[in-house]
Amino acid sequence: MRGSSGILVRTLTVSFLLTLSMRLTRACSCQDETPQEKYCNAQFVALVEVLGIVRDEDFRLDYRIRVVEEFKVNDDDRHALYSGIVTTMGSRLSCYLALHTNSTYLIGGHISESIPSAIYCDLHVEWGKLSPEQRSTFNNMRCPAKV
Numbered sequence: 001m002r003g004s005s006g007i008l009v010r011t012l013t014v015s016f017l018l019t020l021s022m023r024l025t026r027a028c029s030c031q032d033e034t035p036q037e038k039y040c041n042a043q044f045v046a047l048v049e050v051l052g053i054v055r056d057e058d059f060r061l062d063y064r065i066r067v068v069e070e071f072k073v074n075d076d077d078r079h080a081l082y083s084g085i086v087t088t089m090g091s092r093l094s095c096y097l098a099l100h101t102n103s104t105y106l107i108g109g110h111i112s113e114s115i116p117s118a119i120y121c122d123l124h125v126e127w128g129k130l131s132p133e134q135r136s137t138f139n140n141m142r143c144p145a146k147v
Contacts, residue, residue: 028095030121038123040143042108044081044116045072047127050099054085058092063099071138072108080114087117095119104128106138 039045047069055062063086073081086107088097097120099105108123109116118124127135 028120043110045108046070049104050101052101057090059090061090062087077111080111
């Protein structure tokens, strides 16, 4: 009987540690939003090609990008989007956005102090994984007026 409870305690301990480790891996807590809500809540939405990483620090990661197409951006923020940089939280933070060089993504995010930024919770999807129908919806997407 004593051997059984020792095994049970070890099993529970290992299960707890695995669960904790999985939660720490991506502990980012995102609001439950549809792609349209993410689109509408973003300051910018653009199709971008990731050219490389400019800065990779613990708490900040900057990607060099090329804007392929813009879907949503106001005139005041357009110059920031075309600066060629999108920043995200560094890989030591849970909500960082991991993008692959030489891949094309649909990204939505915010612009602060003329710097476009996006995090894991923002709109981001690899363009090649969208069907032609899904791609065309972004050309025609409309957002309800905010009250």
